[in-house]
Amino acid sequence: MTRLLIVEDDAATAHELREGLGARGYDTAHAGSAEAARASIAESAWDALIVDRMLPAQDGLGFVRTLRERGDTVPVLFLTALGTVDDRIEGLRAGGDDYLVKPFALGELVARIEALLRRPAMGMRPLLRIGSVELDLIARTARRGERDLELLPREFQLLEYFMRREGLVVTPAMLLRDIWNYNFELRSNLVDVQLGRLRRKLDALGETRLITNVRGVGFVFRADT
Amino acid sequence: MFAASVSSSVRIPRGVWRSAARFGGGVALLLAIGIGAVFGVTYWLSTRAVFRSVNVAVTEQLVLLSERPPELLPFMIMSRLRHQPAVVTRVGLFSADGSLIVGNIERVPAGVRFDSRPRILRTPTAEGGVVRLDVAARVLADGRRLVVARNVEDLLVFRAALMRILLVSLAACVGLGMAAGTAYALRGQARLRRLGATAEHIMLGALGERLEVRRRPDAMDELCIVVNRILDRLERLVAAWKNAGENVAHDLRTPLTALRAQLERLRDGGRLEERDLQIVIGSLRAIDSIRALTTRLLRIAEIEHDGRRQAFADVDAAALLREIGGDFAPLAEDAGIALRVETEGPVVIQADRELLAEAVINLTENAIKYAGAGRTVVLETRRSRGRAVLAVADDGPGIAPADREQVFRRFYRARTAQGVPGSGLGLSLVASIAGHHGFEVHLRDNGPGCRVELVCKLREAAA
Incomplete structure (x- = not known):
């Protein structure tokens, strides 16, 4: 079972996060301060930390920085109230692996944690094959079974991203950040429209849908064989 | 020398040069007047004193000799010439018809006047040259003519040399004054310009910067x-x-x-x-x-x-608009809108790429949202008189002239936007991004429709 330590000074928020994550099958514990968190880390091993940026006494940034200085590489997801550019950059510089702006959907939090726990396979092989889909990363061509897929560069990028995260939930915010390098929220449903195009090319009539919606959270790519 | 080093390190605009040179010219003029006055007075006083003493000596000798008993005069002249050659250089006693009786002046110099007043005359020498003499002469009671003269050639040469020195140093002072004045003015203006540039940085949000203060403060x-x-x-x-x-x-x-x-x-x-x-x-x-x-x-x-200027870099706006156009074309198509990108060649500007993308995306989303089905949205870059123009235009209902000023304000929503969901923050975000970059934002009538332009400096023009 995945063990998560929630470092958050607000008891109500911590309680709700534990409830929500518990219901999704995570083993969680709560630390109300950096000091308490250090004690919990010394006691047992954690798969990932969820750290509020603003903590009483030592703040989240300082806590993670000292953690990294000690050589601890446990994945850290920052929770932040600001969500400004500087805020994000500071968080990543301090050693955070990802960040989430409050308030957030639990589904988004879970997707981010899963992405942290299962880093994508970034092999150097020129061919990426999952199920019936085959990507030639050098020629930039894609096939599904015997069928050549005529993908635009952006669509190719999207498909590669999903294939490297097979079985993982990918949220629109993750796609905006990783595919488009946009760290801001869009008002339009750019991601849905682009994914719609890709899916229409990917799934011919009667074929299994490779990228499916995860209601209210995002999308997931699953191999068809 | 200083001016040269300044001009090589910073390019100085013509206007600055002109006013600095004017200042330098003023300094030189003042210096010339001052130095000219001092030198002129010195020259005048010193040469006048020298020549006056010569005149006095010549006159004295003339008077002294003419008051001697006439019969003793030749003898006195001879003994004086023998014993005191330094006091009176030349003396000549002539008979009424002009022949020399005694002395070391061969003949009466041409143009001499017998009024006892010394004046400078050019007289030919035995060697064929010309020598200038200070000559005084008088007619004695017995009709003989007495001439006393002093060679002033050396004094005149000295006076000419003094004049030359004066003119050369005056010219040097004027030149130096000109250069020093210009350099000083340029340095002052360079400093003002540096201070101005720093102040502008600070105004744009670099609150950590400080104005330069020299070690010895004025x-x-x-x-x-x-x-x-x-x-x-x-x-x-x-x-x-x-x-x-x-x-x-x-x-x-x-x-x-x-x-x-x-x-x-x-x-x-x-x-x-x-x-x-x-x-x-x-x-x-x-x-x-x-x-x-x-x-x-x-x-x-x-x-x-915040002064997030560290993220500024060269950005090809044409490529950025093509990318955004490519991404949003399907979205526009779903809304029944044709999205076109019109660019020609790279348009490189200084910008925070992500912020610039955010502004253009905001404008594009707006255009798609408000233009309406069947319309066209155009993303465009062009160069216009050394400036880059990024435009997002549509041929939809447009924005009423009365609303155009207001739409950049936070939470303001134009009348044409009523009934369409939105926060009224999109354009104010665009305005703040443009302000952060120092870009101009223009909202124009696209006849029909709306055209938003971001106007900024071309990178090539600045380099």
Whole structure:
């Protein structure tokens, strides 16, 4: 079972996060301060930390920085109230692996944690094959079974991203950040429209849908064989 | 020398040169007048004194000799010439018909007047040259002519040399004064320009920068010290304000996190009736739109108040617009709108790429949202008189002239936007991004439709 330590000074928020994550099958514990968190880390091993940026006494940034200085590489997801550019950059510089702006959907939090726990396979092989889909990363061509897929560069990028995260939930915010390098929220449903195009090319009539919606959270790519 | 080093390190505009040169010319003129006056007085006084003493000596000798008994005069002249050759260089006693009786002047010099007054005459020498003599002469009671003269050639040469020295040093002083004055003015203006550039940086948000103060402060430096102290104060205040803002955001958003999680638990618990479920889903949506709104406001505040200029780099606006156009074309198509990109060649500008993308995306989203089905949206870059123009244009209903000024204000929504969901923050975000970059924003009538232009400096022109 995945063990998560929630470092958050607000008891109500911590309680709700534990409830929500518990219901999704995570083993969680709560630390109300950096000091308490250090004690919990010394006691047992954690798969990932969820750290509020603003903590009483030592703040989240300082806590993670000292953690990294000690050589601890446990994945850290920052929770932040600001969500400004500087805020994000500071968080990543301090050693955070990802960040989430409050308030957030639990589904988004879970997707981010899963992405942290299962880093994508970034092999150097020129061919990426999952199920019936085959990507030639050098020629930039894609096939599904015997069928050549005529993908635009952006669509190719999207498909590669999903294939490297097979079985993982990918949220629109993750796609905006990783595919488009946009760290801001869009008002339009750019991601849905682009994914719609890709899916229409990917799934011919009667074929299994490779990228499916995860209601209210995002999308997931699953191999068809 | 100094001026040369300045001009090689910074390119100085013609106007600056002109006013510096004018200042230098003024300095040189003043210097010339001053030095000319001093030298002139010196020259006049010293040469006059010398020549007066010569004149006095010549006159004295003439008077002295003419008052001697006439019969003794030849003898006296001879003995004087023998014993005191230095006092009176030349003496000549001539008979009434002009033949020499005694002395070392061969003949009466041409042009001499017998009025006892010394004057300078050019007389030919035995060697065929010309020598200038200070000559005084008189007719004695017995009709003989007495001539006393002193060779002043050496004095005249000395006076000419003095004059030459004076003129050369005057010219040198004028030249130096010109150069030094220009250099001084240029340095002063270069300093002003540096101060101006720093002040502009600070105004654009680089609150950590300070005005330069030299080791030995003058009045201007004292002023800079005061301004720097004000900036210290301001920086602390802004930091405190930002801190307070962070605390407020944290205190407001943390309970929302708990609330959202509770609502999600309700939604996913499966114990709600359909009507209640819809209420919960609506509440979740409301929380998300509050978050989007506050995030946007925080972003505008961050862009406007922080000097995020370290992210500035060369950006090809044409390539950026092509990329955004490519991404949003399917979205426009779904809305029944044709999205076109019109660029020709790279248009390189200095910008924070992500912020610039955010502004263009905002304008593109706006155009797609408000233009209406069947319309066309054009993303365009072009060069116009050394400037880059980025435009997002549509042929939709446009924005009424009365609304054009207002739409950049926060939360303002144009009348044509009524009934379409939106926060009224899109264009104000665009305006703050443009302001952050120092870009001009123009909202124009596209006849029909709306055309928003971002006008900025071309990178090539600046290099």
